[in-house]
Amino acid sequence: MSLVVGSIAFDTIKNIHGKRERIVGGSSTYYAYAASLFENPKVVGVVGEDFPEEIIGEMGDRGIDTKGIETEKGKTFFWEGEYSDDFSERTSLKTELNVFEHFNPKIPDDYKEEKIVFLANIAPELQQKVIEQTGKDRYFIMDTMNLWINISREKLMETIKSVNGIIINDEEAKMLTGEHYLFEAAKQIKSLGPEFVLIKKGEHGSMLYFEDKFFVLPPYPKEVVIDPTGAGDSYAGGFVGFLNNEDKINALSLKKGMVYGTIVSSFTIEDFGIERLRKLKREDVENRLKEYKEMINF
Amino acid sequence: MSLVVGSIAFDTIKNIHGKRERIVGGSSTYYAYAASLFENPKVVGVVGEDFPEEIIGEMGDRGIDTKGIETEKGKTFFWEGEYSDDFSERTSLKTELNVFEHFNPKIPDDYKEEKIVFLANIAPELQQKVIEQTGKDRYFIMDTMNLWINISREKLMETIKSVNGIIINDEEAKMLTGEHYLFEAAKQIKSLGPEFVLIKKGEHGSMLYFEDKFFVLPPYPKEVVIDPTGAGDSYAGGFVGFLNNEDKINALSLKKGMVYGTIVSSFTIEDFGIERLRKLKREDVENRLKEYKEMINF
Numbered sequence: 125m126s127l128v129v130g131s132i133a134f135d136t137i138k139n140i141h142g143k144r145e146r147i148v149g150g151s152s153t154y155y156a157y158a159a160s161l162f163e164n165p166k167v168v169g170v171v172g173e174d175f176p177e178e179i180i181g182e183m184g185d186r187g188i189d190t191k192g193i194e195t196e197k198g199k200t201f202f203w204e205g206e207y208s209d210d211f212s213e214r215t216s217l218k219t220e221l222n223v224f225e226h227f228n229p230k231i232p233d234d235y236k237e238e239k240i241v242f243l244a245n246i247a248p249e250l251q252q253k254v255i256e257q258t259g260k261d262r263y264f265i266m267d268t269m270n271l272w273i274n275i276s277r278e279k280l281m282e283t284i285k286s287v288n289g290i291i292i293n294d295e296e297a298k299m300l301t302g303e304h305y306l307f308e309a310a311k312q313i314k315s316l317g318p319e320f321v322l323i324k325k326g327e328h329g330s331m332l333y334f335e336d337k338f339f340v341l342p343p344y345p346k347e348v349v350i351d352p353t354g355a356g357d358s359y360a361g362g363f364v365g366f367l368n369n370e371d372k373i374n375a376l377s378l379k380k381g382m383v384y385g386t387i388v389s390s391f392t393i394e395d396f397g398i399e400r401l402r403k404l405k406r407e408d409v410e411n412r413l414k415e416y417k418e419m420i421n422f
Numbered sequence: 423m424s425l426v427v428g429s430i431a432f433d434t435i436k437n438i439h440g441k442r443e444r445i446v447g448g449s450s451t452y453y454a455y456a457a458s459l460f461e462n463p464k465v466v467g468v469v470g471e472d473f474p475e476e477i478i479g480e481m482g483d484r485g486i487d488t489k490g491i492e493t494e495k496g497k498t499f500f501w502e503g504e505y506s507d508d509f510s511e512r513t514s515l516k517t518e519l520n521v522f523e524h525f526n527p528k529i530p531d532d533y534k535e536e537k538i539v540f541l542a543n544i545a546p547e548l549q550q551k552v553i554e555q556t557g558k559d560r561y562f563i564m565d566t567m568n569l570w571i572n573i574s575r576e577k578l579m580e581t582i583k584s585v586n587g588i589i590i591n592d593e594e595a596k597m598l599t600g601e602h603y604l605f606e607a608a609k610q611i612k613s614l615g616p617e618f619v620l621i622k623k624g625e626h627g628s629m630l631y632f633e634d635k636f637f638v639l640p641p642y643p644k645e646v647v648i649d650p651t652g653a654g655d656s657y658a659g660g661f662v663g664f665l666n667n668e669d670k671i672n673a674l675s676l677k678k679g680m681v682y683g684t685i686v687s688s689f690t691i692e693d694f695g696i697e698r699l700r701k702l703k704r705e706d707v708e709n710r711l712k713e714y715k716e717m718i719n720f
Contacts, residue, residue: 210602304508306625307645327604328626329640338643339717342627345636347605379720419637420718422677 125164125189126368127262128155129229129254130244130357132169132193134200136218137396139207141350147397148179150201151244151267154354157401158361158388160186161409163368165361166235168192168254172200172223182402192232196223211352231257238262242364243287244357245269248279255286263373265289265364267356273299285317288373291360293324306331307338320378322363324356330382334375341382344390344416351396355389358401362388362409387412423462423487424666426453427527427552428542428565428655430467430491432498434516435694437505439648445695446477448499449542449565452652455699456659456686458484459707461666463659464533466490466552470498470521480700490530494521509650529555536560540662541585542655543567546577553584561671563587563662565654571597583615586671589658591622604629605636618676620661622654628680632673639680642688642714649694653687656699660686660707685710 135149152169159165166189171180173195183190201224204217229250236258243251243266251266264287272280273296280300284290290313294306303309310321310333320334332339363385370377387409394400433447450467457463464487469478471493481488499522502515527548534556541549541564549564562585570578571594578598582588588611592604601607608619608631618632630637661683668675685707692698 212602304510305647307643311645325626328623329638331640331643337717338645340627340640340643342638342640345605345629345638347609347636349603376720383720417720419635422674422681422715 125166125238126159126240126242126364127166127168127231127235127238127258128152128159128242128244128361129168129231129250130155130242130246131201131224132167132171132175133224134174134202135353135397136202136204137207137351137353138205139211139351140209142396144396146202148176149203149353149397151357153398154357154392154401155242155244155361155364156183156188157186157398157404158358158392159365159368160188161362161388161404161406162365162384163187164189165365166192166238168229168231168235170194170196170223170227172196172198175200192235194230198223200224205353207352211349229254229257240265240364240368242360243267243283244360245272248272248276248283251283252279252286255283260286263288265291265360267291267360268296270296270299281316284313287318289320289322290318291322291324291356291363293326293356294328297321297323307333310338322378322382324359326352326355330359330386332378332382334378337375339375339379339382341379341386342420344386344412345419346390346393349393352393353397354401355392358392359385359389362386383413383416384409387416423464423536424457424538424540424662425464425466425529425533425536425556426450426457426540426542426659427466427529427548428453428540428544429499429522430465430469430473431522432472432500433651433695434500434502435505435649435651436503437509437649438507440694442694444500446474447501447651447695449655451696452655452690452699453540453542453659453662454481454486455484455696455702456656456690457663457666458486459660459686459702459704460663460682461485462487463663464490464536466527466529466533468492468494468521468525470494470496473498490533492528496521498522503651505650509647527552527555538563538662538666540658541565541581542658543570546570546574546581549581550577550584553581558584561586563589563658565589565658566594568594568597579614582611585616587618587620588616589620589622589654589661591624591654592626595619595621605631608636620676620680622657624650624653628657628684630676630680632676635673637673637677637680639677639684640718642684642710643717644688644691647691650691651695652699653690656690657683657687660684681711681714682707685714
């Protein structure tokens with residue numbers, strides 16, 4: 125199974141399709157809902173007393189192991205953001221760390237032997253702490269965000285050095301390397317340590333650099349985007365969730381994982397927050413995969 | 423066979439890899455070199471007395487029919503441009519129309535029954551004249567450019583209305599429709615008349631809208647771009663050249679055409695101007711296609 129360490133949050137999201145207040149979000153949440161289509165992911169995170177037990181219960185019903193989610197006194201991490209009408213820009217209006225401010229991931233003993241550990245976009249110091257606790261034999265895949273590239277670059281470089289793979293979006297890859305050209309950025313990031321670099325390009329699909337080869341995948345064509353929040357985290361969940369069931373992590377399984385990430389995230393953006401993921405079944409994913417495969421084959 | 427009407431030019435190109443002065447270029451030229459890998463395209467265009475006979479001869483050797491290229495008194499169309507170091511921007515430094523200023527395409531009688539007519543990025547009025555001369559039974563595919571969208575929008579709309587397909591780049595599609603979102607832009611352009619809309623997205627691949635379905639294709643991964651000039655025109659040449667040999671123009675043949683366009687243009691950008699295309703063989707294209715197919719399959 126996979127283990128994820130990241131944020132669990134309330135989000136207020138405003139975009140051209142409307143506004144949703146204090147809906148459930150967070151990188152771990154999206155990851156876990158997506159990965160649970162393939163396996164039983166284990167979540168380590170922290171919520172406040174205001175977090176709905178209903179959601180924790182629902183996660184459990186989906187086969188997500190929530191034992192690692194601690195409830196602390198206080199409020200759950202809160203983020204408020206607004207998208208430009210064409211979704212090309214996102215402005216953070218409020219970020220209240222609340223109980224997340226002192227989050228210090230403690231990995232339960234029976235979470236330490238998981239096959240893949242996904243380090244979501246938490247501070248690189250915390251990512252390091254997870255690596256220390258689970259031991260170096262795990263297969264580590266990390267994400268990050270612009271904040272850490274800006275304020276914690278040195279620590280981030282150390283984390284990148286110690287992971288097996290990194291999933292990062294195009295803007296972050298450019299910011300991290302100072303390279304405009306994504307192929308070059310991918311090569312540079314790989315030279316820092318990981319055996320694969322996966323770059324998410326939003327509406328342009330995704331790209332893998334592994335064993336000195338590039339693999340470029342188109343998006344599943346979605347004409348209407350209702351809310352792109354969590355698309356990247358659910359891509360990671362689909363990708364890692366699928367990979368967890370594979371015997372070998374090699375070019376073929378990484379490619380297939382990317383396809384599943386692509387498909388799962390194409391559902392995420394069909395509704396606000398986790399709404400679409402809550403109703404999503406493996407069968408829906410397989411049906412859309414068939415369609416995608418037909419599109420891609422020639 | 424296909425018929426192309428467009429520019430034949432001298433280009434001076436400056437970019438991060440160097441500068442080339444007065445090398446052979448032009449939309450028809452790139453198109454014809456690319457299409458000649460598949461068929462014997464016929465070219466209608468105009469050059470000045472300064473245009474090298476060697477190139478006209480070389481075109482002939484490649485099976486390109488150059489009878490429709492007129493030599494007029496004066497100089498060949500000249501363009502000078504400079505690319506930003508990351509190739510994200512291109513600045514026109516000089517445009518001297520020369521003999522192209524009074525170009526009035528005259529289609530030789532034995533060019534009027536070609537299966538596909540490709541209207542390269544010339545003025546919409548001239549595109550109309552070609553349609554009038556060849557009659558409406560041809561399969562018309564057009565390109566255009568920002569200039570005509572800006573200064574000749576109305577005429578352009580008329581041309582779009584009368585063609586079967588349009589190949590356009592992402593920026594032009596957005597400019598033409600005022601839509602940021604490419605899927606929406608493609609739909610809007612199709613609603614103007616053509617049965618297919620093909621959007622070229624440069625480093626992000628290409629996208630087709632046909633029969634209410636989208637088909638998205640990744641690029642062939644090229645780590646180093648030497649010169650992107652002519653990439654779009656040679657994509658069109660590979661696409662149409664392939665399509666010319668197909669019995670039916672349907673979703674499958676259009677998709678395959680896109681794959682050939684993708685592969686041919688991935689060679690174009692390996693050297694300045696038409697240098698790489700001059701040496702390119704169908705065999706090279708088929709070999710890279712195999713590699714691409716392996717990359718895309720999962």
